[in-house]
Amino acid sequence: MDLRGCIFDLDGVIVDTAKYHFMAWRRLAKELGFIFTLEDNEALKGVSRMASLEILLSKGNIHVTEKEKEELAARKNGWYVEFISGMKPDEILPGSVKFLKTLRKEGILTAIGSASKNAGTILDGIGLREMFDVIIDGNKISKAKPDPEVFLRGAQEMMLSPSQCIVFEDAQAGIEAAIAGGMKCVGVGSLELLGRADLVIPDLKKITLKQLRNL
Ligand code: B16
Ligand code: MG
Secondary structure (H helix, E strand, C coil): CCCCEEEECCECCCECCHHHHHHHHHHHHHHHCCCCCHHHHHHHCCCCHHHHHHHHHHHCCCCCCHHHHHHHHHHHHHHHHHHHCCCCHHHECCCHHHHHHHHHHCCCEEEEECCCCCHHHHHHHHCCHHHCCEEECCCCCCCCCCCCHHHHHHHHHCCCCHHHEEEEECCHHHHHHHHHCCCEEEEECCHHHHCCCCEEECCCCCCCHHHHHCC
């Protein structure tokens, strides 16, 4: 393929924030009177805040009004923001910085395509904001993954067509979004979960441009 741009999911690809989301959701579940496990948390990856809350509430068999949902989501986000406020560059996932530098050197554009409304805070905390030409996050989009909006906006702002872009994702919803947007995608994580991607790698440590151009 004629590779011109790479679009990265943030949580789980560039930085390991999944543990902080889990800690906050688990705390909320505990307050609501049930246990939320690490396994339950898999279904929340890449999913928007409100959709995540819906999944959590159905796990606990809890029914609340829309207004209460807003309040619960805000409570979870308050804890999450507190957890990520102390994030340091050493929480960047292995291989990310080196790979981003390689892309820059080769003139390939870089974008963030994240569902998170906290993406800016995280990028500032880990000092990576300037490594991305374009940042599309949960504040800029109206349709959550698996809708392709976030990645299509990324391609559009890089002034590229979807066929010139590759998406890097750790969540099934994100892989589906890339496919729906007509983009090649690389799953970062386990083959078992991300088998629908064009290529699955455990992390960004060993990925080469040659591998990507062959997709
Ligand atoms: P927030 P990504 C996603 O980020 C997370 O994977 C998901 O767990 C989270 O619920 C979602 O962002 C919304 O995050 O509550 O901070 O707006 O993986 O798309 O970078
Ligand atoms: Mg993710």
